[in-house]
């Protein structure tokens with residue numbers, strides 16, 4: 001069948017009635033939608049039918065391939081080093097890319113980390129790095145390739161040429177209640193990663209209140225689907241399922257998270273941030289053919305810090321510059337003696353966002369210094385009046401709404417209460 005032999009209603013009805021879509025139908029509908037020949041309302045009906053009736057493995061693979069074909073494909077084949085990339089499905093305090101990319105680069109594996117800005121309660125990697133004076137996110141492909149060859153790590157804005165079908169489709173899904181369909185999430189993420197041309201990919205699929213996926217079974221299904229897509233496309237792919245009920249580390253907010261990342265690169269930092277950075281680095285290095293290297297040593301002896309400094313400098317940033325701090329702070333204190341039983345990642349994410357660390361609309365600016373600093377973790381014994389959190393913002397009228405977000409998300413239980421948490425790395429798929 002030729003590409004122009006379908007009409008959109010026929011494709012919608014097929015999926016509405018629970019049938020699988022043919023390769024030709026998928027190729028046609030993605031191409032016609034990207035060109036504007038399938039209307040937004042028709043694509044929204046089709047995505048809803050996909051959400052309700054699902055797609056099988058072959059359909060998802062074809063849908064992904066069609067989205068890749070909508071734009072350019074990059075290639076790192078000419079680099080002298082193997083490449084490995086990481087993608088996180090997003091969480092609160094998730095600054096792992098910042099220490100991870102230079103750490104992996106230390107071992108001769110190039111890390112092309114094409115990232116985005118934050119929308120909603122999870123922060124964006126580019127927003128965090130933009131709090132470093134002078135640092136710039138937009139690089140040409142040539143600049144990116146040169147930096148990968150010279151420094152080994154680059155974190156920059158994804159060009160608009162990668163999977164343009166996804167950009168259009170994602171914006172539509174966002175306003176039609178169809179973001180949550182696993183076939184659509186998996187194909188959206190993997191089309192961009194496969195088009196980017198990385199040789200190896202490690203997925204950090206977050207599970208919990210602060211994540212996209214609240215439920216372990218669905219997160220595992222998403223992880224499996226993405227690993228299959230990557231593997232079938234010749235990308236060495238594994239996924240870790242990691243906990244996101246509690247924020248990662250002790251900060252959520254742009255400059256606050258950069259400061260904490262630098263602590264990790266200096267051999268310190270919160271234990272959970274170090275644990276996840278090391279676990280993901282090991283996976284990336286193993287997937288890129290370097291399984292037996294001492295990752296922790298590179299954090300302790302300054303090699304990862306040197307790579308960080310080179311990476312920031314190459315993009316115009318000053319790694320020695322003072323980071324911005326917010327004009328105003330307020331503390332959230334324990335109201336009674338006891339044990340901190342809950343520090344809900346979603347609540348902290350919303351609070352940081354309301355303080356100005358995130359944006360409500362794509363075009364909004366973010367405040368570099370805004371966010372939440374965490375002083376106690378679940379399981380810690382606390383005394384009445386002890387600071388649990390410090391809220392940072394340039395605009396103090398935001399404190400009230402941030403406190404509202406935290407009202408039921410920070411709970412002090414009776415003295416002696418035991419708190420059990422699942423492990424940070426819950427499972428590995430691949």
Ligand code: URA
Nearest residue numbers: 170184185186188189
């Ligand atoms: N991130 C993406 O890039 N796409 C999705 O569909 C969801 C999260």
